[in-house]
Amino acid sequence: MRLGTLKSGGRDGTLVVIHQDGGAYASAANIAPTLQAALDDWARAEPALRTLAAKLDSGEGKLALDPKALHSPLPRAYEWVDGSAFLNHVILVRKARGAEPPETLRTDPLVYQGGSSVLLGPTEDIVRHDPAWGLDFESVVCVILGDTPIGVRAADAGKYVKLVCLANDITLRNLVPTELAKQFGFFNSKPATAFSPFALTPDELGDAWQNGRLNLPLRTTYNGTLVGQPVAGPEMHFSFFELIAHITKTRAFSAGTILGSGTVSNADRSRGISCLAERRMIEIIDGGKAVTPFMSVGDTVEIEMLDSQNRNLFGTIRQRVVAP
Amino acid sequence: MRLGTLKSGGRDGTLVVIHQDGGAYASAANIAPTLQAALDDWARAEPALRTLAAKLDSGEGKLALDPKALHSPLPRAYEWVDGSAFLNHVILVRKARGAEPPETLRTDPLVYQGGSSVLLGPTEDIVRHDPAWGLDFESVVCVILGDTPIGVRAADAGKYVKLVCLANDITLRNLVPTELAKQFGFFNSKPATAFSPFALTPDELGDAWQNGRLNLPLRTTYNGTLVGQPVAGPEMHFSFFELIAHITKTRAFSAGTILGSGTVSNADRSRGISCLAERRMIEIIDGGKAVTPFMSVGDTVEIEMLDSQNRNLFGTIRQRVVAP
Numbered sequence: 335m336r337l338g339t340l341k342s343g344g345r346d347g348t349l350v351v352i353h354q355d356g357g358a359y360a361s362a363a364n365i366a367p368t369l370q371a372a373l374d375d376w377a378r379a380e381p382a383l384r385t386l387a388a389k390l391d392s393g394e395g396k397l398a399l400d401p402k403a404l405h406s407p408l409p410r411a412y413e414w415v416d417g418s419a420f421l422n423h424v425i426l427v428r429k430a431r432g433a434e435p436p437e438t439l440r441t442d443p444l445v446y447q448g449g450s451s452v453l454l455g456p457t458e459d460i461v462r463h464d465p466a467w468g469l470d471f472e473s474v475v476c477v478i479l480g481d482t483p484i485g486v487r488a489a490d491a492g493k494y495v496k497l498v499c500l501a502n503d504i505t506l507r508n509l510v511p512t513e514l515a516k517q518f519g520f521f522n523s524k525p526a527t528a529f530s531p532f533a534l535t536p537d538e539l540g541d542a543w544q545n546g547r548l549n550l551p552l553r554t555t556y557n558g559t560l561v562g563q564p565v566a567g568p569e570m571h572f573s574f575f576e577l578i579a580h581i582t583k584t585r586a587f588s589a590g591t592i593l594g595s596g597t598v599s600n601a602d603r604s605r606g607i608s609c610l611a612e613r614r615m616i617e618i619i620d621g622g623k624a625v626t627p628f629m630s631v632g633d634t635v636e637i638e639m640l641d642s643q644n645r646n647l648f649g650t651i652r653q654r655v656v657a658p
Numbered sequence: 659m660r661l662g663t664l665k666s667g668g669r670d671g672t673l674v675v676i677h678q679d680g681g682a683y684a685s686a687a688n689i690a691p692t693l694q695a696a697l698d699d700w701a702r703a704e705p706a707l708r709t710l711a712a713k714l715d716s717g718e719g720k721l722a723l724d725p726k727a728l729h730s731p732l733p734r735a736y737e738w739v740d741g742s743a744f745l746n747h748v749i750l751v752r753k754a755r756g757a758e759p760p761e762t763l764r765t766d767p768l769v770y771q772g773g774s775s776v777l778l779g780p781t782e783d784i785v786r787h788d789p790a791w792g793l794d795f796e797s798v799v800c801v802i803l804g805d806t807p808i809g810v811r812a813a814d815a816g817k818y819v820k821l822v823c824l825a826n827d828i829t830l831r832n833l834v835p836t837e838l839a840k841q842f843g844f845f846n847s848k849p850a851t852a853f854s855p856f857a858l859t860p861d862e863l864g865d866a867w868q869n870g871r872l873n874l875p876l877r878t879t880y881n882g883t884l885v886g887q888p889v890a891g892p893e894m895h896f897s898f899f900e901l902i903a904h905i906t907k908t909r910a911f912s913a914g915t916i917l918g919s920g921t922v923s924n925a926d927r928s929r930g931i932s933c934l935a936e937r938r939m940i941e942i943i944d945g946g947k948a949v950t951p952f953m954s955v956g957d958t959v960e961i962e963m964l965d966s967q968n969r970n971l972f973g974t975i976r977q978r979v980v981a982p
Contacts, residue, residue, distance in 0.1 A: 345698060345912070374669060410736050410912050411736070412734050412735070412736060412774060412775035413773055413774060413775040415773075415845075418842070433841075436839065436840045436841070438836070438840065442836075442840070444840055444842050445842060445845055446771075446842040446843055446845070447770075447771040447772065447773060447843065447844075447845060448771065449737055449739075449771060449909060449911070450736060450737060450774075451736035451737040451911050451912035451914070451915050452909060452910045452911060452912055463808070463809070463908065467908070484787070485787070506908060509908070512762070512766075514841045515760065516760045516762065516766070516768055517757075517760070517838045517841065517843070518742070518768050518769060518770040518843050518844070519770055519771065519841070519842050519843015519844065520771075520842070520843065521739075521769055521770070521771060521905070522904075522905075522907045522908045523908070524908075524909075525908045525909040526909050526910070580846075581845070581846075583846045584787065584791070584830060584833070584846045584847070584848075584849045585773060585776060585848075585849040585850050586776045586850070587773075587775050587776060588669070588734050588775035588776055590775070591775050
């Protein structure tokens, strides 16, 4: 089942089910007005939504979908937690700012608490307020949790994953070093995050969803050129299930919590990049200095994932950088 | 106007207005079902709530209030951001873990993004899962924002402050050092935060609300003994208005965002403490070692603020530590 949220209908939009071909939808407002409402009452809403989705896929009640009409599946969320589970990314970006990876890199997951009261829709412009801030994209895989208690073991975590989606975890790279030096984590350096048009139940991913990892390439296209297609599965050092065990160590989470993998990154350089910071670091390693600038007004970035039949699973995050 | 949220009625409870004497309420569900709904539509809801509050204060429709029936004003919030604006606290707790205060201590506010999908009610027990984690309280003043755009100047920030309340920003002190060493900020070390029974519009605070600071003592009672009454105003180095300017540097916030002052702390030791970490640091400075343990099962903590007429402004956060 694929779900989406139309912008129309209020702050939290209107819940819709999406046709398998990604080009049509049916309103689910009779089942739950919003995705948050559905997640709040998932045991009741899920079967009804699946029935509606099956009807839609059989051709019943199809309405043509304008991708621009979609907001983030959750236009605002009660919690947005992003990991940094691809160690190649951690090692590269820390090198880029002259920092060592933490000693516990392989044993203790990195996660940060992101802002979640204002999230960007999948085709919403990215406003570049100050070029000196160093605007960068980050292509990320996410899960959306149901109500999740404290103390979940990784082996039991699968049942809390209700949906899977993608994100562009926009980062103001030049604000990171001073902010991390203050030790309170990212704040100004992480403006609003954008999410993919569709959120899918894990069963939609078939064999590609394995033990809390999504084993497909995540494609990033920057200014019309495919710049990255790292595989999101094997090199995710901590699986989503392990990240859930980590975040629930001391507290519980409400339905609608979004949990990200961090920037998807492979050690094999031929897989390309999921953020400009990685390319800049590779340039420093190879040639002594970074030559790729951060994002400029007019730049575009697209993030999507195709399955083995080249089906666009989550729709495409397609954003343009604009002046204020 | 004083607002509160009854636990009954669903995940977000039921909005009520609170009588001036703190002992009675009237349901505001006809105006807005929840505080979040009221904040989402504040221009319409606020005058209607004020009319209802005036009627209640004149004795109309009083229902007796059981403090245990109240949840946090927002049982879950779209954003919980806590500053650390009392420099005496920053200096003491960093000393306590052998760290220097950041170089930009006086010029660049410290804020961290907290978890907000599960918040504790004012009389909810604190579950101590592992004594080794070092359970501590932190007494904090908070504001609740309306929709707040990017780039607010401190001089214009006052209009975004819709409500004021208190918090117990519970901290697992022994998890802090390793977490901060990872540079991604607090996460496991900050379990669910508890909030005061009532949230007040700033006009309720009279002259005590001055330029984004609340100039009254914040009282903390630990195991029946008053251990702290630091004044929350003058030593708040960055006012709430300055904190709003800081957090809006790169992004906007939706209505219902909670913003905290950080632990209220005065340089004058006779004002006492708002967390055990400070007392332990003072013990180290004076006697070479910390003798006060962190919180144990059976401990109680109460946090409240009285005005100049000894009126209990926000009700009392009254929590007990229990075993899992």
